Amino acid sequence: MKEVKINFKLNDRDYKLTVPTNTTLLQIIRDQLGLTGTKEGCGKGECGACTVLFNSVIVTSCLVLAPQVDGAEVLTIEGIGTLQNPHPIQKAFVEEGAVQCGFCTPGFVVSAYSLLSKNSHPTEEEIREGLSGNLCRCTGYIKIIKAVKKASKEMQ
């Protein structure tokens, strides 16, 4: 496989990598950088578990190929908040009970982060639209919507 040299910024750090051209951004994040907060649920852009912010736009990182990553700025769940210093969205997910098995949660948090950074007071319909690329099987989504509403208030 042909290789490609890429320079990119991820969670405010600069990276230089040489990877096969068919490597996905998801593989770069999980396998090359060892950041496992971004999950693979389908590998086909259908479930949203691998959602990251890519040049300020949410993408399913399983559908982004290495050459596209060159020069890009990426934000993953690890760049949003930490155990010691969680983001208000993460706190709201915890407090509202929007986390169950948790496998979809990082993707939802990233989508909510993107939504709230563009629209600080989303309506319920806008929340549903903004998170519609993420699937969850445990929660029934109700508490996720509540968490995003709560985060939107907290972030004022």
Added chain:
Amino acid sequence: MNNMKYVGKETPRIDALPKATGTIKYMSDLVFPEMLYARILRSKYPHAKILKIDSSKAKALPGVVAVVTHEDVPGVNGFGIVVPDMPVLCKDKVRYIGDTVAAVAAESEEIAERALSLIDVEYEPLPLVEDPEKALLENSPKVHENGNIHLHTEIKRGDPSEALKKADLLVEHTFYTGRQEHAFLETEGGVAFIGADGNLNVYAGSQYPQRDQLQLARCLSINPRKIRVVSYPVGGAFGGKDELTIQPIIGLLALKTKRPVKITLSREESIISYWKRHPYILKYKVGFKKDGTLVVVDATLIEDKGAYSSLGGPVLNLAVEHACGPYRVDNVHIDGYAVFTNNGVAGACRGFGAPQTSFAIETIFDIAAEKLGIDPIALRKKNALRNGDLTPIGNKLTTSIGTIKVLESIEKSALWKNRNKLKLADPKKQWLKRGVGIALTYQGTGLGVGLPDYGGAILSMDEDGGFTVGVGTVDYGQGIGTSYAQFVAETMHCPIEKIKVILGDSLLSADSGPTSASRGVYTGGKASVIAASKMKEELLSKASRVMSLPCESLEFGNECLLEKNKPNHYISFKSLADKFIEEENKLPMTEGYFLVPTAEIKIEKAEGLPHHIFAFSAHLAYVEVNTLTGEVRVIEGAEAVDGGVVVNRQGYEAQVEGGFVMGMGYGLMEDLIIKNGIVKNPNFSTYIIPSIKDAPYNIETIPVVNPEDTGPFCAKGIAETVMVATAPAITNAIHDAVGVRLFKIPATPEAVYMAMKRKAID
């Protein structure tokens, strides 16, 4: 429960923040040095003889470290919770399209994938067994040598044929239910490796590490004590990880290569290869008296078992037990068949046979209410099982029975009280019609009679004066770990922040049985409480010696033991921990075991029946039907649920909301289509589960307190009942809206549209 500090209080999940920050490691996140990647070669045909397997070319590929076939399985080449009939690696026959023929461990996933294409397998296709009804015929091709009937369970009480003749109202219909995929977000996967002690470690998503340990020991021919299974956290399971999946393959490859071996199934492979909810054909004849009394249920249940047994037998038996719903009826004939086919494999799935029968019986109750002119709740109340009644299969109910309470609670809900007003849709949009539907159900907590059913917990004191509880059940989203922490914190008078929980580890947590059958909180919780009570005795006797006071003069305070009426004279748990280390060089450890009480009788030839403890729920759905397209939107839902008590309001609601929406998927959209043995919709763009846009605007949780004395702090389990009756509540609501009955789920837009069209023609 008002004087409690933790139990009954809204408690955020103890593992929520590590999950929300992406810092917790799932089994599929683990990476080890020198790790190899596994891929599995699966059958090309749904039913065929294997004539030859040649893996020499694959073995020669650079980067391939091992290729295994049936010849490499050192022990029993079969697994299965009840009957070990599913080969680890197929020898002379394949029975479904996901059957495992060979597996490769290589330096990279790409090499492993390429190696699969170099394995030559010669097949001779065999005639397919597709239709479970035809599979029952004597001249049908056979999936297994012993024939296609895996299990036949028949229960007869009273005189059903006479009662059918005498009934004032006879409702007779055949129902069909879909093949539901669990759709957990984390596919089957994990890592197996040989530890420094020479033991085999299998870190893979599962629902019962100790049983995996035994099944793996059999297949791999090693002492179970030399196998450690770890399975927490898990990205969803819903019954789909109760049976083994990839564990024997990675275990075998790790033994063969002496290196860590990892596998993560692709979504397609996951959907094609492993367990689903069994599709059912349900033929019902149900008789009522004019006054609404249920007099007879005669039902034939045909379960499409798929290719291997797994839990298909127990699923059938639970379906038989729950076939009449939670109602009193003296004339009963339930004839159930679990039938092998080449339609994939099916096994445990949330509800375990109850969602199928609930759809049938709750539709029938709705029809009867309409025909008899009786309010649907009144009809259900009239026939509802109460304490002291005999169940349809003939066991006496002596535990907490919540049918009437959940019906009374749902009757008072805003959704039910305002249903006539809610039916009025937007007058400008005449093509949209609205309706409200109800369904009642119940679900056994625990495994039933004749099966080992127990809880186990190990509790140890920590150096900081806190405690660690180890329970073998797995938290794959339900929140049981948080419940255990609440139980221990409450019993030990210790802040919940100082309670650690170890789940799903065959080495560090006690065998507490499978995480299934809505039994996690009940069994593991009760065992945790017992272990904590024993711990209190240890602490009490130590404190008595240290403080030179008799035990009777001491009592527990917050994180301490104190002299009664002298609150300033105390010893903290931390100081006690120091004393234990100083005097005994170890911290105290206790164990709690709890045998689940069972019914007094056993139903002959029906393993596991009857159940003894039940959770109850009444479900409401408020829907809008688009009469131009057949699309159904669930606007709101409500559930009144009797789970004994509420341990954690947040977790309780989470189960209800998640269960309702999973039930909504089952009722409206989900069916894994298998034609000619081939799965037609093996991904999330063709197998559609509810998204956030489909979710109702509100799902009201109405907890019904109905303490079950045998449970931990009087709790039962609600994980399954909350999804069971959602589908019939929705189809009954569709009828309320547009006047058509659905006898097949999922009620897709096409099906609803066609039903409306047929009605218009009639």
